[in-house]
Amino acid sequence: MNALLVAVLLTAAPAPTRLTLDEVRTQGRQSTTALQALLDLDIASEDVRVTRSALLPQLSVNASVGKNWFGRRKSFNLVPDPNNPGEFVQIPVESKPTSTGDYDLGFILNQVIYDRARWKQLEQSGVLRDAQTSQAQEEADTSELEAIRRFFTLFRSQATRQVLEATVKRSEEQLDRARSLFQAGRVGKVEEISALVNLGNDRITFVQSLTTLVTDQTQLAVWLTRPGTEPLEAVDPGVLTSEPAPAPTIEQAIDSARERRPLLKALQLQVRSAELQRSIARADYLPVLSARGLYTRQGPDAEQVFTEPRLQNNFLGSINLEWNVFNGFITPAQTRRAEAGIRKAQLTLAQSAREIEGQVRAAHQSLEAQMVAARLSAENKEAAFQGLRLAEERFKAGAGSTLEVRDAQLNLTQAELSLLENRIDVEIARFSLLRAMGALSPGETK
Structure with missing residues (x-):
């Protein structure tokens, strides 16, 4: 009866929409925050036209x-x-x-x-447009990484339920063995009761995991600008059945970040914009x-x-x-103000460059640590599987107890969940490193 209730709960939900990792990455770059950044880019492009209009004939x-x-x-x-x-x-x-x-x-x-200030303003608006282009790329990368993280979180919930379902099946098999041995007079009634309680607890854990699954489905759907009520299914990307690729060297990662990170390009253009602001201020000296x-x-x-x-x-x-010959010393004051703006932009660029290098180093270290953890988890799973098989054989022979089998089952479940957790964390850490390097998506996408 309990098994029937569980089956009804699992089949009551509508069929979910299947999404691959590539689909999620593409749709993730069209999230609300990424689209808002693109709208800011449209505004910056129109600002260029507005500035250019002052240099064209006015009729x-x-x-x-x-x-x-x-x-x-x-x-x-x-x-x-x-x-x-x-x-x-x-x-x-x-x-x-x-x-x-x-x-x-x-x-x-x-x-x-001839109006030097207006020409420099036009050049500045073009630089700001290019800076906003890089900023839009940065936002798109951020949105894509968040979509990837939510995809793997959902996939982890799905795989966790598969592990918990396998645990329920092992508990059902253990209950059948304990009942058969009790009927044969080889074990006491307490073994059968213990196996029945363990099965009930496993079923409760399995049913409760549905809440986490629905939450993760909602989080991914909302980020992809889908209805929050739409059930989603993360298609297996094959990471659990393949060995993780080796991480790049830290030197390669930092060089890539310095060359390709959109945020650094945006900040470099902000420095150029500040320099042009100084030229605009100095243009008041000219007729x-x-x-x-x-x-x-x-x-x-x-x-x-x-x-x-x-x-x-x-x-x-x-x-x-x-020709503004004298304007109350406002021109030198504006020039010094622009020079202070240049220094601020340079400091922001230098600080951001240091922070990005730190992000790359931390992401690189996290990836290497997760790869080691995933390898150790695989070894633990193999050992736990051997331990469960030995405990089951001892129980069948009448030399073991339900408690020993239960401990072995829990060890295997924990080892499977640990391997699942660490293997998925490897992929999240890998994409986080690519994001820090500015290499999350190919240049054609950007």
């Missing part, structure tokens, strides 16, 4: 239609004096209310000829040269302004030179 068109009203007003006009020929007198004259139309059409063209063209049409009649091209034409062209 604007304006038009207006209006009317002017003039009320009654009094003025004085000079007229000949009839009483004194040759002389003039002023007489007051009152004018009637009048109104006139007011129509305007104009085109204004501005073009920067700005620009050109301006103006074409307008104006008059009181709409037909003359908008439909008669030979009338009402006005042209204006100019070359403008602007």
Whole structure:
């Protein structure tokens, strides 16, 4: 009855979606954090266009239609004096209310000829875009490594359940042996009861492991931007049946990190951006040269302004030179501020380089230690298997007890779980090292 209940619990869940390691790695690079970094890259690319626009011709068109009203007003006009020929007198004259139309059409063209600050700003925006490209690669690598870790965590839960299921089967076989020997009068009833209790405990552990499995499925699904309710299954990547590949030398790992780590490239470009900021500040010492063209049409009649091209034409062209000779010492202050920014960027780069070297060393040491642990776990498993076989033979011969068999079973289960844990930790450590080296994904993917 208990076995039937366990079977029902296991078959109640819907069929999971199978995912290979390669699929998880590809989808991991499209996680939410990686996509946000790509959106930041899009913003940086548009910033380049925004900065470039200031160096391109600026053409604007304006038009207006209006009317002017003039009320009654009094003025004085000079007229000949009839009483004194040759002389003039002023007489007051009152004018009637009048109104006139007011129509305007104009085109204004501005073009920067030389502005060192704007050219350096354009170069800086390009450098920042390239820095964001490297930063997006860094985020994609981070997201991929997290997807790999969650994949192996799920695979470990699946394999753990297989080990626990095998333990349940061994306990069932031990119960059958104890019952048969009791019926044959070779062992006491206590052996059968002990075997039954051990089987119940193993079934409880197996059923409880389903909670861990579901949690790991959810964690992987959410990271891959899948519904949290979707059950997933990690396809066996074959790591449990193959020997781990040897680790690269520490020198090779550090050289690779210095050459390929996207974060270092991003920080190097940040230093270049800070240097360009200093050039932008110094550009205030130089003049700005620009050109301006103006074409307008104006008059009181709409037909003359908008439909008669030979009338009402006005042209204006100019070359403008602007040189800020004195601005209250703000330029040297901005220059010193930019130089401080350069130093900060250089310090950040140097510190990050040291931290990355430390990460590589730690990841390299972790991989080597896990490989040794995995080899020792394999030897322990073989010894535990031999111990269980010997205990079972002794029990069949009536020389052993259920307690001895149980101890041997637990030793084998622990050895199998330890081998599973350490072998998967080897792969996680290997990918962590590749991540620290900047070699997690091939260049084509980046």
